[in-house]
Amino acid sequence: MNEPSSEPKFRGTSIDWTVRAVIALAFLFFGSQKLSAAPGSQMSDFFGQIGAGQWLRYFTGALEVLGAALTLYPRTVSAGLVVLGCVVLCATGIEAAVLRDPVAALVPFAILCALAAFWLHRRER
Numbered sequence: 616m617n618e619p620s621s622e623p624k625f626r627g628t629s630i631d632w633t634v635r636a637v638i639a640l641a642f643l644f645f646g647s648q649k650l651s652a653a654p655g656s657q658m659s660d661f662f663g664q665i666g667a668g669q670w671l672r673y674f675t676g677a678l679e680v681l682g683a684a685l686t687l688y689p690r691t692v693s694a695g696l697v698v699l700g701c702v703v704l705c706a707t708g709i710e711a712a713v714l715r716d717p718v719a720a721l722v723p724f725a726i727l728c729a730l731a732a733f734w735l736h737r738r739e740r
Contacts, residue, residue, distance in 0.1 A: 626737055627689065634733055635692065639683040642699055646679030665713055678702050696734045703727040 625631055649672050652658035662672040678698055685695025703723045710720035 631737065635686050638696075638699070638730070638733070639686045642679045642683040642686075646676040646683060649673070649676030649679065665709055675702060675706075692737065693734065696730055700727060700730050700734075703730065 649658050649662075652672065658672060659669065662669055662675075665671065679702055682695045682698035682702065685691040685698060687695075703726050706723040707720045707727060710723060711717045
């Protein structure tokens, strides 16, 4: 028989929705900055330093907006977190390996850890 769990439910609570909304708003902001950056802007210059061209800026911005949108829908939260996690993992690698700035890589790494912790917490309950 299925007995009710004594553990508190996390999915669908106001805390779950709040965390998801904050994640979505943050990555919507980051993604829209990349998509709307003018030539010569800080974002354009940053992606120019990477050496992959501006297509990577548009691709990254689109993935961030997509991940933000997926995070808001209950059935696609995991997919959204995976998309955002992949983007942030790549950002960590680019900061550390390509730009050779491991200190700057700590910020995206911390974001990656927070996304992973949130995903794991949602899966447990």
